[in-house]
Amino acid sequence: MLIGLIVAGIVLYLIVSSYLRRSKDADEKTLRPMSEWVILANSGTKGHREKMSYSLIVQAAAILESQKVLPNKSLRSLMISKPELSKSNFVLLIMESTAELCPNEFEFLKKSYKTEQARVHLAQCIGLILHHGGESALAQIALAACSEPID
Numbered sequence: 001m002l003i004g005l006i007v008a009g010i011v012l013y014l015i016v017s018s019y020l021r022r023s024k025d026a027d028e029k030t031l032r033p034m035s036e037w038v039i040l041a042n043s044g045t046k047g048h049r050e051k052m053s054y055s056l057i058v059q060a061a062a063i064l065e066s067q068k069v070l071p072n073k074s075l076r077s078l079m080i081s082k083p084e085l086s087k088s089n090f091v092l093l094i095m096e097s098t099a100e101l102c103p104n105e106f107e108f109l110k111k112s113y114k115t116e117q118a119r120v121h122l123a124q125c126i127g128l129i130l131h132h133g134g135e136s137a138l139a140q141i142a143l144a145a146c147s148e149p150i151d
Helices: 002-029 034-042 046-066 074-081 087-101 103-115 118-144
Strands: none
Touching (some): 002 034, 046 074, 046 087, 046 118, 087 118, 103 118
């Protein structure tokens, strides 16, 4: 009986520590330039890409919340309220929509994509969408992202 409890405790510890390590790893990858982040996200499974995208969205939202561009936890609440939202589609559509909504910002976005941290680049894209298209543009992107992750 005691051995069973010890084994169960060890297994539970391994599961929890593995989850925390993966979350920390996904957060650390948002510190890389967006161009590298995209390669890393696409080199894993769909689940890995979704986890990385979730982390990226949360980190970008934290930047925007600290600048008072977004209300606190608004993007996190959106992801919770729409479980069908594909986080990787959301990131992809944000970047595509920014280029379409802000063609005058193309050179800035291109440089940012190559040099800025992924979290900073996504925050800049969301900020531009909010500035040029408003909250309704971001809501439309969220609706469009409610599908199976794009390969």
